Amino acid sequence: MTADPARRLRHALAVSVPVEDPAWRDALEAVPRELFLGEAVFRPSGVQWEPVHRRTVGQEEWLRLVYQDTTWVTQIEGVTAVDAPGPMAGRPTSSSTLPSLIMRMLDLAGIRDGDRVLEIGTGTGYSTALLCHRLGDKNVYSVEYDPGLAAAAADHIHTAGHSPTLLTGDGLAGHRGGAEYDAIVATCAVRYIPPAWLHQVRDGGTITTTISGWMLASGLIRLTVHDDGTATGRFTGDRIGYMLARPHERPPRPTFRRRPGQTRPARFDPGLLDDWTAQFVAQLAAPSAELMTTSDGVILVDVATGSQAWTEITGDGWQVHQHGPLRLWDAVEDCLTAWQEAGAPPQSAFGMTVNHDGTQHIWLSEPTGPSWNLPV
Ligand SMILES: C[S@@+](CC[C@H](N)C(=O)[O-])C[C@H]1O[C@@H](n2cnc3c(N)ncnc32)[C@H](O)[C@@H]1O
Helix, strand or coil, X not given: CCCCHHHHXXXXXXXXXXXXXXXXXXXXXXXXXXXXXXXXXXXXXCCEEEEEEHHHHCHHHHHHHHCCCCCEEEEECCEEHHHCCCCECCCEXXXXXXXXXXXXXXXXXXXXXXXXXXXXCCCCCHHHHHHHHHHCHHHEEEEECCHHHHHHHHHHHHHCCCCCEEEECCHHHCCHHHCCEEEEEECCEECCCCHHHHHHEEEEEEEEEEEECCCCCEEEEEEEECCCCCEEEEECCCCCCCCECHHHCCCCCCCCCCCCCEEEECCCCHHHHHCHHHHHHHHHHCXXXXXXXXXXXXXXXXXXXXCEEEEEEECCEEEEEEECCCCHHHHHHHHHHHHHHCCCCCHHHEEEEECCCCCEEEEECCCCCCEEECCC
């Protein structure tokens, strides 16, 4: 047993997290997470985020928090925890991903010694440093969108003794300077695979990412890039999600107001959309719609056209009101029907194909099965 409390906690974390490739466990043992969390993080407090400062909780408690297998949110709506005047409302814009999820992504990517990897979303730099420990600094490239976060991550990574290629900018464009990569790993979610990623990965290389959207449903996938310029893969079914890449975030919309429209009985109980896979299916059906849950079921608002659908309880079930050029609930019900007719399989029954012209679709069961285009 070591007297160094950080090392002891790091060891406990490294042995407790599920890892397939032991080389990643070695990286967890070696990289001090406390170097990446700065002086403060946010923790959830009711509907708000409360900053927690190292100096307030004391070093012992701070290290205990650092080495929990937890995602620590570090930025809310562009405000870092150390600068927050107090509890804040809003959506997280950066975090240190929970170590077990980083391990899952790196295992899934199938990375081997000597591989060259492009990471999208440097964040705090912790996962970048884990990659450096395994692959050597010269094989690691990482892009962060937010310049302030990128500068802080560079400090953290250098303090940890690593000097990979760090870039500030939009990771959706990849980084041509380091191509071709054996793997691209995204720690932010995308609505579709950016074409640049496809062009920058070698034949047989992989893209590991979460596909998400404006309903915030999410699916983890590893795509293999083929020599004909296409990529294919199957969703893993893991119930995990990342924040959307900033250029793929949902645009703001006006306050929702119910508008008169056509009304009919709903064929599905809107509560079905609480299910992980059903919500993913609904997002495929209405890819530019936002989903809100209310005591009356759900509201769908299409960000592109303003179309809306909302459900309501009636004496003997549910009815739906639809307004605007898109019949959002019709589309969702059609998609849910196709899924249920296939036996309502889990998300791992879905796969994805990216064509060489950049168009892409998600299919059910097999590439020739029912499919839905992604909003490229
Ligand atoms: C979940 S955090 C990354 C966690 C990080 N891997 C770690 O371990 O600390 C996601 C990051 O992606 C960044 N991001 C969002 N959109 C991006 C984009 N288009 N290009 C590069 N980074 C992006 C966010 O600013 C945020 O820092």
